[in-house]
Amino acid sequence: MDITIHTTSLPHDDPDASLAFYRDVLGFEVRSDVGQGRMRWITVGPVGQPGTSILLAPPAVDPGITEAERRTITEMMAKGTYGWILLATPNLDALFEKVQAGDAEVVQEPTDQPYGIRDCAFRDPAGNLVRVQQLR
Numbered sequence: 001m002d003i004t005i006h007t008t009s010l011p012h013d014d015p016d017a018s019l020a021f022y023r024d025v026l027g028f029e030v031r032s033d034v035g036q037g038r039m040r041w042i043t044v045g046p047v048g049q050p051g052t053s054i055l056l057a058p059p060a061v062d063p064g065i066t067e068a069e070r071r072t073i074t075e076m077m078a079k080g081t082y083g084w085i086l087l088a089t090p091n092l093d094a095l096f097e098k099v100q101a102g103d104a105e106v107v108q109e110p111t112d113q114p115y116g117i118r119d120c121a122f123r124d125p126a127g128n129l130v131r132v133q134q135l136r
Contacts, residue, residue, distance in 0.1 A: 005052065009056075011056075017125035080128070099122050117133050
């Protein structure tokens with residue numbers, strides 16, 4: 001079977017802040033930006049990898065979600081426990097310096113893990129955990 005990951009989704013509560021982070025700090029290109037105000041769906045992805053994208057989407061807009069579920073999602077986002085993604089780069093230290101200069105909340109500085117990888121972690125403007133591994 002031939003299958004790839006095309007798009008994954010992360011929630012945002014401030015589309016302009018999320019766009020600036022993923023475009024200006026991480027260097028992703030904007031593939032689409034539809035909607036207005038807080039109701040914007042923004043697709044970004046790594047330059048040179050048109051088949052892989054992240055959809056930055058407003059949370060809890062599905063009409064099937066109850067008010068209690070919306071509150072839970074909002075609370076989880078505020079705590080940073082709702083969305084996360086794992087990225088990889090050949091130059092972890094350079095990426096970490098750029099992210100740190102962009103005022104992201106650092107969760108873990110670049111660390112050699114006992115299980116064989118070097119990685120770091122930070123939060124995007126919506127509180128999503130972004131972990132980045134060093135490519136070897």
